[in-house]
Amino acid sequence: MIIIDTETTGTQPWKHQIIQIAAYDVDTRDEFHRKLFFDESNADVDALKINRYNVETWRNEAVTQEEGRESFLNFVRHHAPTEMTSKAGKPYMVAKACAYNARFDKDFIARWMWDNVAKKRAFCPLHPLWFDPLQICLALFPNLPDHKLSTVCKHLGIDGTGAHDAMTDVLMVANLMYRIEPAMIVARDWCAANLAAVTPVPVHAPDPQKIETENIDNEIPF
Numbered sequence: 001m002i003i004i005d006t007e008t009t010g011t012q013p014w015k016h017q018i019i020q021i022a023a024y025d026v027d028t029r030d031e032f033h034r035k036l037f038f039d040e041s042n043a044d045v046d047a048l049k050i051n052r053y054n055v056e057t058w059r060n061e062a063v064t065q066e067e068g069r070e071s072f073l074n075f076v077r078h079h080a081p082t083e084m085t086s087k088a089g090k091p092y093m094v095a096k097a098c099a100y101n102a103r104f105d106k107d108f109i110a111r112w113m114w115d116n117v118a119k120k121r122a123f124c125p126l127h128p129l130w131f132d133p134l135q136i137c138l139a140l141f142p143n144l145p146d147h148k149l150s151t152v153c154k155h156l157g158i159d160g161t162g163a164h165d166a167m168t169d170v171l172m173v174a175n176l177m178y179r180i181e182p183a184m185i186v187a188r189d190w191c192a193a194n195l196a197a198v199t200p201v202p203v204h205a206p207d208p209q210k211i212e213t214e215n216i217d218n219e220i221p222f
Contacts, residue, residue, distance in 0.1 A: 022166035
C-alpha cells in the first residue's frame with residue numbers, strides 16, 4: 001500500500017495546483033517526494049502560508065508539473081503489485097492507495113493526470129478505492145474537537161512537527177495507521193463473525209425518469 005499526500009495552492013482541483021506530493025510504500029519503505037513549480041497568480045495566499053511555501057526553496061528544489069507527474073507515475077508503477085482486469089479482459093497492475101481525507105488528494109491527483117499537451121488523461125495505476133484512516137478516526141475518537149491529521153496525531157502522542165509538508169504528513173499517517181491497526185483488526189474480525197449471517201436487503205434501482213441531474217460544484221469537469 002502507498003500512503004499519499006498532496007499540498008496545494010487551494011482547495012479546488014479544477015482551479016488550483018499541487019505544489020508538493022509525497023508517497024510512502026509501507027511494505028518496501030520506499031519514499032517519493034517532489035516540490036512542483038506552479039502558477040503563483042492563481043494561488044490562495046493563505047494556502048501557501050499553511051503549506052510552508054518558500055520562494056528560495058522552490059527555486060532550488062522544484063520541478064515542473066510535467067516532470068513531477070511522470071516521476072510520480074514511475075514510482076507508482078514500480079510499487080503496483082495488485083492485478084486487476086480491464087473491461088477488455090486484459091490484466092494490468094495497480095497499487096493500493098491510502099490518504100488521510102482521501103477524497104481531497106484523489107481529486108487533485110485525478111485532475112493532475114490531465115495532459116494539456118496530449119489533450120488526454122494519463123493513466124495512473126492506483127486502485128480506484130482508496131483507504132482513508134480519517135473514517136476510522138471519526139469512529140474511534142468521536143469527542144475530539146476536530147479530526148484534522150495534526151489533532152488526531154497529537155491525541156495519540158505522534159510528533160506532528162513540520163505538518164503540512166507532504167513527506168512529513170505521509171509519515172504521520174504511517175505512524176497513525178500503526179497506532180490504530182489493533183482497532184482495525186478487531187473491527188474486521190467482528191464484521192467477519194457477525195455480518196456473514198445477515199440476510200442482505202435487496203436494493204431496488206430508482207426510476208431513471210425521477211432522477212434529476214444536479215450540477216455539483218466540486219466535481220472535476222473532465
